[in-house]
Amino acid sequence: MILHIKNMVCNRCKMVVKAELEKLGLNPVSVQLGEVVLAENISGQQRAEIAKKLTPLGFELLEDKKAQITEQVKTSIINLVHYANEQLKVNLSSYLSENLQLEYPQISAVFSEVEHQTVEKYFISQKIEKAKEMLTYGQLTLSEIAYQLNYSSVAHLSAQFKKVTGVTPSAYKTANIGKRKTLDEI
Template sequence: MKLHIKNMVCNRCKMVVKAELEKLDFKPLSVQLGEVTLLENINAEDKEKISNRLKPMGFDLLEDKKTQIAEQVKTLIINLVHYSLEPLKVNLSAYLSDQLNAEYNYISTIFSEIENQTIEKYFIAQKIEKAKEMLSYGELTLSQIAYQLNYSSVAHLSAQFKKVSGTTPSVYKMASRDQRKTLDEI
């Protein structure tokens, strides 16, 4: 049986959800971002037990089909931006349609209805957050970051960065450096 879980955004989330399900004596066959496959079918009482266990940790069981689709879109985008080592070979709409086995217009309409923003804006926001993370590390040039995030140019990344965050990548990099303390200053 598949359970759809909101707010699973990282590998640590997967470990926590798996551990909590095992504490309740459920046997997860697989735990992915936003989705758990259990060995056994569960009833409404079991779902409530799981929900009550996960809710204090910030996770929610999703029952509504539209909400599940919106969460699946978010999970796919998070995986693409934050965890995939390969750039997307097709456009985002084709990728999402293929992964969710549904027409993009349907997926897009549901996502916009549930999340109050377009898929494209969400995708760009995720890419900018990843760029911020990479800038904070200071290991890559802006050119390398633009390439890794599949931007056509540094100018394109910089323009989107400024539009989303309100500042340029270089100003952000300087500000984030100023906000961090060295170990001897703590």
């Protein structure tokens, strides 16, 4: 049985969800961002119990198909931007279609309906958040950050960064603003 869980955005989230399910006597076969595969089917009462345990921890069981698709899009983009070890040289629509096994127009329409923003805007927000993280750590130059996030130039990254945050990457770094968002807040 597959459970779709909202707000699983990091490895610690996966560990917490797995531990809570095991405390309930369940056997998670696989725990990925946004999705848990259980060895057994569960009853409605068990589902309610899982929801009761996860909700105070900031997670939410997703029942609605549109909400599940939206969460899968978010999880795929978070994985791509924050956890993939290669540069972001992918076609986003192809990447999402392949990951979700759905046509991109359907993915885009559902995501926009549920989130009231486009998939592309969400992707840009995640990339800017990753750029903030990289700037905060100070280990890479702006050129290296632009390259890793697959921007055509530093100017393109800077323009998009300023549009999203209101400040340039250089101003962000020198002002030590540090106002980063958690991934589930984006």
